[in-house]
Amino acid sequence: MKDLHVTKVTLQEVAQAAGVSRATASRVLTSDPRVSPGARRAVERAASKLGYVPNHAGRALATGRSDAVALVVFEPTTLLFGDPFFPRLIRGLGDVLTSRDMQLVLLAPQTASDSDRVERYVAARHVDGALLVSLPSAHPLPGRLASRGIPLVIGGRPTEADRFNHVDVDNVAGAARAVAHLIAGGRRTIATVTGREDVPAGQDRLRGYQEGLTAAGLPADDALIEAGDFTRDGGARAMRFLLVKRPQLDAVFVASDLMAVGVLEALHQAGRRVPEDVAVVGYDDDPMAAGLQPPLSSVRQPIEEMGREMARLLLDAVHSPDRPPRKVLLTTRLEARFSSAPVASKPTGEAV
Amino acid sequence: MKDLHVTKVTLQEVAQAAGVSRATASRVLTSDPRVSPGARRAVERAASKLGYVPNHAGRALATGRSDAVALVVFEPTTLLFGDPFFPRLIRGLGDVLTSRDMQLVLLAPQTASDSDRVERYVAARHVDGALLVSLPSAHPLPGRLASRGIPLVIGGRPTEADRFNHVDVDNVAGAARAVAHLIAGGRRTIATVTGREDVPAGQDRLRGYQEGLTAAGLPADDALIEAGDFTRDGGARAMRFLLVKRPQLDAVFVASDLMAVGVLEALHQAGRRVPEDVAVVGYDDDPMAAGLQPPLSSVRQPIEEMGREMARLLLDAVHSPDRPPRKVLLTTRLEARFSSAPVASKPTGEAV
DNA sequence: CTAGAGTGTGGAACCGCTCCCAATGAAGGA
DNA sequence: TCCTTCATTGGGAGCGGTTCCACACTCTAG
Known part of the structure; x- marks a missing residue:
């Protein structure tokens, strides 16, 4: 219970208590190997007894680094x-x-x-x-x-x-991968809700979307691209525009999960079922993604x-x-969930 | 675009460039009034021309403060x-x-x-x-x-x-105020979901709840007190217990909004209407509180x-x-919303 | 037995800045 | 005109560390 050292302890005092010079004490505290075991022990004991902590400013000034x-x-x-x-x-x-x-x-x-x-x-x-x-x-x-x-x-x-x-993060590849996933699931008219245009990540995801389409030989269609602003409401708004411009769309790649929430709402309000009518893939793999209705597929960044x-x-x-x-450049991983389940089980008019 | 000063500029160099001593330069940079206007200007000019920024370690070591x-x-x-x-x-x-x-x-x-x-x-x-x-x-x-x-x-x-x-924050007063509000709204059997017992804020809110009851002359009833753990699920669980122990309760004071979300869910599942059957007041005035269904009354902390x-x-x-x-000690403010509306307009069996 | 190669060690020089103190010169008063 | 007083100024001593360097030993190897 002795809080004697309300006053700061300096290296000098430690050295003195240990019966060595300041230089040697310093060596011990910086793990310099050139110290005899005896001196080392003495210094360590003195330091812990006095509750010594090296003064940051002093050390920083001497070493030129601040850690x-x-x-x-x-x-x-x-x-x-x-x-x-x-x-x-x-x-x-x-x-x-x-x-x-x-x-x-x-x-x-x-x-x-x-x-x-x-x-x-x-x-x-x-x-x-x-x-x-x-x-x-x-x-x-x-x-x-x-x-x-x-x-x-x-x-x-x-x-x-x-x-x-x-x-x-390789946003281009991540977005392209999401589009490829949608295509593999049987989707052909794939729209995208982009992020703000001045954000590099948003630009890259748009490019990845385009590359994904191109790679699969699908046509580019500017009317399938609508700008969001990384907000939920922005996502909903963009989705409504897309539904007006291209009612026949069957999938959407959304540049962020937050916007995807808005997208899901807009789709629900428009009476489109997810994933039966429209598949959705988001981006970020926000913790809430798995808890959405339906669980949202998303591109997870490391x-x-x-x-x-x-x-x-x-x-x-x-x-x-x-x-x-x-x-x-780090690579992403696609977390496929129900929101982008394949069209599957309704292949060209098979009877139920 | 001369980035000449890739090497750090020291006070010494500024002083030299300004044609004064280090001491005078230091005075200028620490806003010491005892400097002639001429010297001051010379130093300021030199400092800005050289892009001088005082070295933190040096200053800290000399002043004993780190800012x-x-x-x-x-x-x-x-x-x-x-x-x-x-x-x-x-x-x-x-x-x-x-x-x-x-x-x-x-x-x-x-x-x-x-x-x-x-x-x-x-x-x-x-x-x-x-x-x-x-x-x-x-x-x-x-x-x-x-x-x-x-x-x-x-x-x-x-x-x-x-x-x-x-x-x-005066948690005792805040909780007591919430209880008083419930009482003023015509509630008589008021339960509480507390926070973790080892958290002082939780303890204080419980005490406030009790004081609120006492102040109004209502009896204390331990069966109306149930511990949550500041999580949503904990809140739901506590509410279910309360409904079993005291089905006739008509109000709940919940020690945090997050738990209140769980409480609302549990009440909904149990078929109790809020606020018609049970009034609810939360704590923290989380931004989401106003957006809940129904909007949650809550104690706002400054x-x-x-x-x-x-x-x-x-x-x-x-x-x-x-x-x-x-x-x-800071005081709270009660944000009254629909979740704690007075029993009002259904006075003793009036026909619909 | 001695030169040479290590070990440990302490003295002292910084690191960049602040601030005490003494010194300077100008201004004011007697 | 000479002494004070006051406003500026520079010299230099730290602040608390690290580290270079020289020194004193001890331990081989020749």
Whole structure:
């Protein structure tokens, strides 16, 4: 119960208590092998007895490193929380970072001045490097930080893709795979509800949709493409438009599960059955997807893996600052559920 | 596009470029008034031309402060995100902290070893103080940190309430108010679904429920009290028990909105109409509450205000470390919706 | 028995910044 | 005109670590 050390303990005091020099004490605490077993034991004992914790600022100043990295999320806080993407990403990051005893500092700039603050924070070497996610396209921050020589990894596809380290999910392949799945299930008139056009992931998923059709020799039809905005209502609205433009459609690929909820609602209201009349595949494999009515097929992204890969890339960049930028592309997996069951059992008029 | 300063700029270089000493340059950058206008301008110009940003470690070492505080959240990451409590809290904290140019570092220890890591992190003076929320009761961390002289503010009611600064919501009054509202609506047999017993907030809400009954002269009845566990399913289960034990109940006060969802389901399955047969009031005023069927009455907590107050308290503690612990109690507001409409318009057998 | 090769160790020089303190010069007062 | 007072300024001592370097030993190998 002795909380004697209300005053900070310094290395000097530990060294003194252990009867060695500051240098030797430091060696023990940084796991330098060049210390005799006796001295080592003495220092360790003294340190634990005094409750010594190395002062961060002192160490950082001496080593030039801070053992922390920033996760910069460009997204309204409300969206940040509530989106299952982030806990998964953070778990992945944590897997790698905690094993190296590095701290993760979460920064969520909301305004332009916040963004400046982030730049100053990172430039001040508060952290050894930065992870940037959901970066608005053409945002100046990566360039600014890079010009200060700060190690950087971007999650998603940056505007100037080869200037920066980045980890992306293969959205093109994921979307193409979803379309192939629909085609395999006997669908022929496949529409899509896209994401916002300014979001790279949305662009890629649209491209994947188109490639999927082309690969199967199906015609492209612009009237089968309708823009959503990654919201539920946007999805519903887009679906209603599609039903007006192409009533005969028999499948929809939706660029996010949240929009897919709206799509399902719109289909239900229009009296179309899912999957009997229209098959639906979403994207993200949101936890709620499996619980929807009907359970929603969805493209699952390896978010944890993305986090791990981002952390690895960043640590590499911190240790070898001159390495050229690298790019990692991760593959998706299709979770097929009832919403995209094959037309099956009603093959050309077979009697029941 | 000269990114000349890939190498860090130091104060020394700024001073040199401005033709003054390091001391004077430092004064300019710390807004010390004792600098001539000329020197000030020269330094400012040099600093911005060189893209100077003060090195954090250097400054922290010299001042003994880091201009950052930690928010320590003891909750599984998955719960952290997804719970609307946190974005609201963080917004409140941000209001106060950014105005003082302080950074918020989010730490979410999941395991005991994480918790140790947090202790080391904070003890290393990485941050000037710590904000602790959803702290398990009797957790050793606050005591440990306090004994190291680290400024602390706890959100919620800590086990040893007067040892620590804390900001709490008046859960007792909030719950009592909800019960009073039910009574005013003509209800007489009021049950409650409580939270987990080891959570102070849950205990307080139960106490408020009891006080509410007592204040109105209604009898206490233990069979009207059933423990939930803050989950939806737990709420449903508790409600089913209550219906068995006291079929004649005409109102339920539920200690969280999430549990209230389960309660509504259970009531629906049992064929009880809400609010005609049973009135329901929840707690937290979750954003979804207004969207439920029927819209759920709920006790709204001033979370943003709690964040602001916590930040203020912590900043005070950082600046005056010897001030005795303070306690702030915030009041709730009842959002009355249809789920607790008065029995009204069916007075004793009036014909339809 | 001695030169040479390791080991451990301590002294001291930083790392980048703040701030105390003494020094300077100009301005004001006697 | 000389002494104070006041506003600026620079020198230099830390802040708490890490790490280079030289030194003192001990232990082979020649």
